[in-house]
Amino acid sequence: MSALRERLRISNLPKPARYSLGALGLVFLFLLPNKWFYEYLGIPLGFAYIPLYTTKNDMASVLFICTWIILLSLGLNVVVGYAGLLDLGFFGFFAVGAYVVALLTSPESKLLTEYNWLESPWPWLVAVPIGIALSLLAGVLLGWPTLRLRGDYLAIVTLGFAEMIRIVAKQQDWILNGDRGIPEVGHPPGSVGGEPLFSFDAKPYYWLALCVIILAVFLIRNLVRSRVGRAWVAIREDEDAAELMGVPTFRFKLWAFAIGAAVGGLSGTLWAGQANFVNSTTFSLENSILVLSAVLLGGAGNIAGAILGGFLVIYIPEWLRSVGDVFGLPETVTVGGSTYDISPTSLRFAIFGIVLIVVMIFRPQGLWPNRRRAAEIQHRKKEVAVGE
Amino acid sequence: MNIGELLRSFPELTVTGVTQGAIYALVALGYTLVYGVLRLINFAHSEVFMVGTFAALFTWGLFGLDSNTERPSIGVALLAILAAIVVAAVTSAAVALLIEVTAYRPLRHRNAPPLAFLITAIGASFVLMEVAGSLTVRRPFGVPALLPSKPLFDIGGWAVTPTQVTTVVVAIAMLVGLDYFVQKTRAGRGIRAVAQDPNTAALMGVNKSRVIALVFILGGLMAGVAAVFNDIKTGSTKFNVGFLLGLKAFSAAVLGGIGNLRGAALGGLLLGLIENYASALFGSNWRDFVAFVALIALLMFRPTGLLGESLGRARA
Amino acid sequence: MSEQPSLDKPSDAPEPTPSAAPAGDRKPLLEVDNVTLRFGGVVALNQVNFTLYEGEILGLIGPNGAGKTTCFNAMTGVYTPTEGAIRFQGGKISGQQRFKITKMGIARTFQNIRLFPEMTALENIQVGADAHHRTSVPGALLRLPRHRREEKDGLKLAHDLLELVGIGGTEHEAARNLPYGSQRRLEIARALATRPKLLCLDEPAAGFNPAEKQDLMQLIKKIRDTGVTVLLIEHDMRLVMGVTDRIVVLEFGRKIAEGSPAEVAADPKVHAAYLGVPADAA
Numbered sequence: 001m002s003a004l005r006e007r008l009r010i011s012n013l014p015k016p017a018r019y020s021l022g023a024l025g026l027v028f029l030f031l032l033p034n035k036w037f038y039e040y041l042g043i044p045l046g047f048a049y050i051p052l053y054t055t056k057n058d059m060a061s062v063l064f065i066c067t068w069i070i071l072l073s074l075g076l077n078v079v080v081g082y083a084g085l086l087d088l089g090f091f092g093f094f095a096v097g098a099y100v101v102a103l104l105t106s107p108e109s110k111l112l113t114e115y116n117w118l119e120s121p122w123p124w125l126v127a128v129p130i131g132i133a134l135s136l137l138a139g140v141l142l143g144w145p146t147l148r149l150r151g152d153y154l155a156i157v158t159l160g161f162a163e164m165i166r167i168v169a170k171q172q173d174w175i176l177n178g179d180r181g182i183p184e185v186g187h188p189p190g191s192v193g194g195e196p197l198f199s200f201d202a203k204p205y206y207w208l209a210l211c212v213i214i215l216a217v218f219l220i221r222n223l224v225r226s227r228v229g230r231a232w233v234a235i236r237e238d239e240d241a242a243e244l245m246g247v248p249t250f251r252f253k254l255w256a257f258a259i260g261a262a263v264g265g266l267s268g269t270l271w272a273g274q275a276n277f278v279n280s281t282t283f284s285l286e287n288s289i290l291v292l293s294a295v296l297l298g299g300a301g302n303i304a305g306a307i308l309g310g311f312l313v314i315y316i317p318e319w320l321r322s323v324g325d326v327f328g329l330p331e332t333v334t335v336g337g338s339t340y341d342i343s344p345t346s347l348r349f350a351i352f353g354i355v356l357i358v359v360m361i362f363r364p365q366g367l368w369p370n371r372r373r374a375a376e377i378q379h380r381k382k383e384v385a386v387g388e
Numbered sequence: 389m390n391i392g393e394l395l396r397s398f399p400e401l402t403v404t405g406v407t408q409g410a411i412y413a414l415v416a417l418g419y420t421l422v423y424g425v426l427r428l429i430n431f432a433h434s435e436v437f438m439v440g441t442f443a444a445l446f447t448w449g450l451f452g453l454d455s456n457t458e459r460p461s462i463g464v465a466l467l468a469i470l471a472a473i474v475v476a477a478v479t480s481a482a483v484a485l486l487i488e489v490t491a492y493r494p495l496r497h498r499n500a501p502p503l504a505f506l507i508t509a510i511g512a513s514f515v516l517m518e519v520a521g522s523l524t525v526r527r528p529f530g531v532p533a534l535l536p537s538k539p540l541f542d543i544g545g546w547a548v549t550p551t552q553v554t555t556v557v558v559a560i561a562m563l564v565g566l567d568y569f570v571q572k573t574r575a576g577r578g579i580r581a582v583a584q585d586p587n588t589a590a591l592m593g594v595n596k597s598r599v600i601a602l603v604f605i606l607g608g609l610m611a612g613v614a615a616v617f618n619d620i621k622t623g624s625t626k627f628n629v630g631f632l633l634g635l636k637a638f639s640a641a642v643l644g645g646i647g648n649l650r651g652a653a654l655g656g657l658l659l660g661l662i663e664n665y666a667s668a669l670f671g672s673n674w675r676d677f678v679a680f681v682a683l684i685a686l687l688m689f690r691p692t693g694l695l696g697e698s699l700g701r702a703r704a
Numbered sequence: 705m706s707e708q709p710s711l712d713k714p715s716d717a718p719e720p721t722p723s724a725a726p727a728g729d730r731k732p733l734l735e736v737d738n739v740t741l742r743f744g745g746v747v748a749l750n751q752v753n754f755t756l757y758e759g760e761i762l763g764l765i766g767p768n769g770a771g772k773t774t775c776f777n778a779m780t781g782v783y784t785p786t787e788g789a790i791r792f793q794g795g796k797i798s799g800q801q802r803f804k805i806t807k808m809g810i811a812r813t814f815q816n817i818r819l820f821p822e823m824t825a826l827e828n829i830q831v832g833a834d835a836h837h838r839t840s841v842p843g844a845l846l847r848l849p850r851h852r853r854e855e856k857d858g859l860k861l862a863h864d865l866l867e868l869v870g871i872g873g874t875e876h877e878a879a880r881n882l883p884y885g886s887q888r889r890l891e892i893a894r895a896l897a898t899r900p901k902l903l904c905l906d907e908p909a910a911g912f913n914p915a916e917k918q919d920l921m922q923l924i925k926k927i928r929d930t931g932v933t934v935l936l937i938e939h940d941m942r943l944v945m946g947v948t949d950r951i952v953v954l955e956f957g958r959k960i961a962e963g964s965p966a967e968v969a970a971d972p973k974v975h976a977a978y979l980g981v982p983a984d985a986a
Contacts, residue, residue: 080503146684149691152429156642157687159635160680171673219845226844226851227834227858230823234831237820244780246806246835246898255841285635289510296507346522353514357491360508364500 067209070310075263081300084236089162097268105186135265181279299366409660410559414614415637418607434634440615455530477612484608645693809901821880832897
C-alpha cells in the first residue's frame, strides 16, 4: 500500500507526466474565478457552490485575497519556516510596499499635491520595484539591530515594529494622510479592446498575482535548494554549530529577513493596485497573525505547505460565510429575551480558531509539512510514548 | 515636543501612569508566569483578561448597577468592587485553565514543536474573542459609576482619586501575595523547580501537570483583578479590549525580563509612566508608538530585559 | 580529496617566531601562547602553552574538568582568552568571528554530537563544504554558473567524504536516524568538508567498542596522511597512545606534561593526575 503510494507520488512520476499534470493544474487555477467554468463542469449553481464557490463575495475577489495572502505566507515561510526566526509583524513590510505604490502612483498623493516632488503620478509598473526595494531595505534596517536577539524577543520586537508602522500610517498627516488614506492608486498597465485590463474587477489581478506567485515559488525554490537554504536550515537546527561550521549566521539571517520583507512588500504592491485605496486599517496586527497561522497551518519549511495554508486561512472563513445560505441556517437565535447573531458569517473566525487548534493537536507539523520535518515530529512523538 | 505640557502636568501624568502601570503589571504577570514555566507566549492571555472585564460587568449587574444608575454610596461601591474582583478573578482563572486543558495540554502530550503551541494560542484567542463578539453584538458596554471622582487628596498638584488609590493598593497587595506564594509556599517551590528544570523536577516528584495548571490559574486570577480596575478606569469594555492591553502587558513583561515576576511589575510600571509622559510630550496619538520605541531601544541594550529572566532562580 | 592541503605545500603565512623550541624543522601551525581563561572567579585555563606542528597528531588529555574542551572552544572562537593569544599560521585568531576561524582552516567535532538532525547526511557535509563557497543570494536566486559549479563541487566532495569516513550509502538518511557511530563519523566528514588545515576531534571515540576504536584510529591516520593536522581530545589511553605523535596533558587548567606518548606515559605527574596519588606511592 505504502509502496504504491510512494510510486504514485508526483515527484516520482516520469517528467512528461509531471509537466502535463502541472500544466493542467495551472489551467484549472486560471479558470477558477469564472462562473461559467462551474456551469461547464456541470456543477449546478446554488446548492452546488458548497465545495468551491462562495456566495457572499465575488469569487474572483476571494481568490485575489487568497493570492496576496499566499505571497505573504511564502515570504514569511522563508523567515519562520526555513530560518526559524519568529516574525510576528510581517504585515509591516506589506504596508511599506502598499504605501510606496500609493504615494507614487496616486494623483491625490501629497508628494504631488503639496510637495511637488513628482511632476505627475508614476506608472504602477515603475512603482512596484521601488516598493519591493524599500520593503527589503525596511527588512534590513529592522533586522540589523534585532537579529542578534533571541527568538522570543525577536517576536516582540517585530510585533512592535508592525504596530509602529500602523500607528504612523494612522497618525501621520504630512505625507501618508492619516486615516483618510490615499485614494486613486494606480493600476497595472494593459488594455483589451480599448478598455483598461486592470481596473476594479479582481479577476485580472488574480491572474497577475498567480503569475507572480509562480515566479516567486521558482525563485524561492532556487534559494532553498542552494547553500542559502542549507544555511537557513542549519541555523534553525543549531545556530552555534552552524557558525562553527563556517556559516556566517548573522548575514544569512539578515538575508532571510530581507527576502521575506521583499516578498511581503511585493504582495503589498499588488494589493494596493487592486484596492485602489490605502489607509492604515488593513495593516492591523490580526493580519500579521493570520499570515503566521497560514504558514504554520500549512506546514512551516515547505513551499507547498505555505501556499496551502495561505489559501485556507482566507478560504475557510469565506466559505463558512456561504455555508449558512446554502443550508438555510438561521442567522440569529433568541435566548432569554436577547437575540444573538449565530450566522457562520459572524462566527467564522471562532470556527477558524477551532480549526487551528484541532489541526495543531492532530497534525502539529502542519497539513503539508516538509517530509523530513514530519518524520522528525513523528520521532518526538515516539519518544514521548516510550517515556510515559 | 511639548516639554511645557510635561512639566505642567507632571504630577497628574505620574499618578495616571502608575495606575495604568499597575494594570499592565497584573496582566504581565500572567504572561511571565506561563513563559517562565513553559517557555510559551500565551497569546490567549489577553482574552482571559477580556472575559474578566465582562465578568465584572455582570457582577455589577447583579447589584442593580449599570452605566445609567446613580453613583452608589461608598460602602455599596466598595462591596460591589470586591464582589467583582472575586467573580472576575475566578472566571478569568477558569478560562485560563480551560485554555491550558483544551489548547496546550494535548499538544504537550504529543510533544509538539513550540510553534504549534503558538498557533493553538492564536486559535484559542480567536475563539474567545469572536464568541464574545457575537454574544455582545460587538458593541461597547458602559461601566457603572462606582467610586467618587473627586480627588481623595490634593497635595501641591498631586491629586489622587479614590479609583487610583484602590487600583494601586490592590495591585500591590496582589503582587506581594503572589511573590510570597512563589517564594515561600510548597506549591510555589514546585513552580520554581519546574521553571528551572522540568525534567529534574519531575524526577524529584513534582507533579508537572499540576504546576502548569496552577500557573495558568494564578495568571488568570491576576488578569481578572486587572480587568475589574480596567473597567473602572476606562469606563467601558468591548469584546476586543484585551488585544491592545494584552500586547502592552506582554511588552511590559519583556521590558522587565520575561519569566521574572518582579520584572513584570517593574516593566508594567515603567510602561505606564513612559506612555503617559510620551502622550504629554508628543500628543496622545503617539503614546503607543513611543511605548514600542522604548521597548525596542531597551532590548537593544539589555537583550534580556531590565531584571533578566529568572522565574527559576531564588530571586524569582 | 585532492583539495586538501598537503604537507609540502608552502604556506603563504609569514614565518612565526616559535614560542617553544621547534621539534626538528617542522613548521608550527597553531600556537597556544600563555592562554588564561577565567569565568568569574573560576580559572578554566591557566597560562597554557603548547604548539601544534603541521602534519602531526597531537593528543590533548587530562582528567575530567581539566580544561580540554575549554581549550578547544578557545581555539575555535567560542571563548576569547582572558589573557594570552592563540595564533594560527602566525595570525592571531583569538577574538575573530567563529565562522571566519573555520574559513581560515580550523574545524572541529563536538563532544556531544551536534549534527543538524533533520538534514540528510549529505546536506550536513554540504553545509561544511559551503564554508568556502562564495555564492550568495543573488547567485543562488538566478542559478548563476558559479553557483552551479560550487553546488557540483560541494556534492562531489560530500560523496567522497562519506566514503572516506566509511559511511557511504547513507547519503539521504536524516542525520538523526543514523546509528550513533555513523553520526560520529558524519561529524568528522562535515568538519573535513570545510577543508581544514587543523582538525580538532573532541572525544571522537566516546561510546565506541574496541573494534570501532580500531577503525577510528585508522581513519585518523588516514586523515593525517591527506595533510591535515589533527588535535585529539580522548579519554581512552590506548587509543591516544596508539595514534598520536605527541601528547599534552592538562590538569586543573594547567599544562603538567608534554612529550611523546612514551615520555608522557612514564611521567609520574601524569600518573598522579589520573590516579590521584604519585606513581611511586601506588
